[in-house]
């Protein structure tokens with residue numbers, strides 16, 4: 309009875325007794341979750357359009373952030389640096405298509421996966437060679453200050469980052485639904501041979517998805533870098549993206565977004581309210597345990613694309 | 620009438636070792652309908668894919684001979700370039716984009732068309748030929764019937780404004796009435812829009828009814844060629860390809876075919 313009380317009633321009472329603090333925890337979770345969503349989104353885009361599981365997605369975030377910080381440190385204005393970083397990520401997409409994907413076209417998926425592992429180490433080393441390996445603070449000009457709203461303390465920087473991520477998602481959604489290239493991307497994801505048969509060039513599509521994944525990586529890099537500094541550990545958030553993918557489904561864009569938010573909020577709530585009961589560190593394993601549970605119950609993920617089966 | 624397409628003694632090898640086409644030659648005249656007949660595994664689809672350039676995604680390669688369209692060699696071009704030049708393949712098994720709506724499927728067909736202004740008119744043209752697609756325009760293509768999917772696949776190809784359409788077994792798995800309806804529309808497209816058609820079919824009866832000229836393939840070779848009437852009157856053809864034996868029974872390849880196709884997808 310007392311265990312039951314401790315595990316269920318206690319934390320819930322805490323939540324009820326201070327809803328403003330609970331709100332803060334949830335907002336913190338949403339912001340962390342958005343970051344996971346963005347990284348997972350990069351994975352999903354590339355996986356859908358080319359069947360490649362891009363191991364290097366996390367490092368792309370690091371590389372984008374390093375480039376951005378490096379440019380700002382060398383005196384570029386924030387907007388100039390942003391535009392230049394975007395350009396770098398697009399050039400990178402072209403280079404990857406030319407040097408990695410095109411020569412390996414028609415090879416088994418595992419070979420392409422291994423190629424992205426190589427890409428991962430290359431980008432890591434290349435980024436550090438260009439910009440150095442020490443931790444850098446990314447300053448995009450938004451003050452790291454908090455204000456009060458509805459009794460909750462809200463961080464201005466985090467709020468802006470969340471806003472930017474939300475805008476990015478909306479823009480991407482419109483791009484996919486309404487534009488000619490976006491439609492072609494979805495067509496390729498559905499049936500790449502049919503897409504070829506009506507003249508959609510896969511090369512172009514690959515460059516586009518890798519570019520979009522690169523742009524998403526910039527936003528993720530900004531969110532993380534502004535808060536915790538740009539450093540090697542950034543590439544490890546890719547490991548958090550994996551449970552997000554399992555939760556949301558590997559091929560689902562909404563899945564990546566919702567999955568990221570669920571994990572972000574879930575682990576924060578778990579950590580704050582249930583953490584003390586087990587000595588903390590729930591944040592470290594919550595995502596994986598949830599993913600494992602999902603693998604057992606719903607392996608296609610929350611939003612795993614419907615397999616249309618006509619008879 | 621001049622030749623639109625000439626396939627000149629081509630050899631096709633899959634995976635560097637599997638020789639599938641052993642010297643295939645054929646021609647399609649401007650504005651004509653040409654039937655390419657043959658049983659399972661004869662090499663009809665391979666021939667069409669060699670022309671459209673889709674072969675390479677299946678690790679196949681044209682190792683000898685040449686394919687010319689409007690007098691220019693095309694067998695080294697990637698599929699999108701071939702489409703831009705005016706050849707579109709409608710693949711066997713329809714291959715619609717299942718998660719895209721019917722209209723979105725059609726719009727993707729216009730991918731290679733630069734001028735967006737014509738798209739609306741082209742859509743109306745396609746809906747005009749395939750009125751059944753009109754009320755299904757906002758439905759995901761995965762949920763429409765097989766016959767509608769075949770119509771959609773043809774309509775999608777039409778959106779690219781082809782001069783030559785490579786049609787791979789449009790009759791597959793469809794009821795005879797529907798097959799007749801689809802072939803009539805293809806015939807109209809040919810007459811009214813001037814689209815030439817190279818038609819791969821196992822159903823020789825209906826194919827020869829619409830084609831002016833025919834080729835019969837067997838194990839990667841053309842074994843017979845002639846105008847449609849001559850071919851349909853040939854005794855061997857009657858027996859083996861029209862599925863009519865001397866006593867008038869029909870042979871069916873369908874069941875065998877399904878089994879074989881499953882097997883190939885898995886490999």
Ligand SMILES: Nc1ncnc2c1ncn2[C@@H]1O[C@H](COP(=O)(O)OP(=O)(O)OP(=O)(O)O)[C@@H](O)[C@H]1O
Nearest residue numbers: 633637639657658659660661662663664665666677
């Ligand atoms: N990707 C491939 N790799 C290796 N062999 C292949 C491949 N595709 C087809 N083949 C082989 O090439 C031969 C011709 O196949 P193709 O699909 O061209 O025949 P088809 O005349 O279209 O037959 P169907 O009427 O069954 O569609 C068959 O023996 C087939 O097994």
Ligand SMILES: [Mg+2]
Nearest residue numbers: 663664665711
């Ligand atoms: Mg075939």
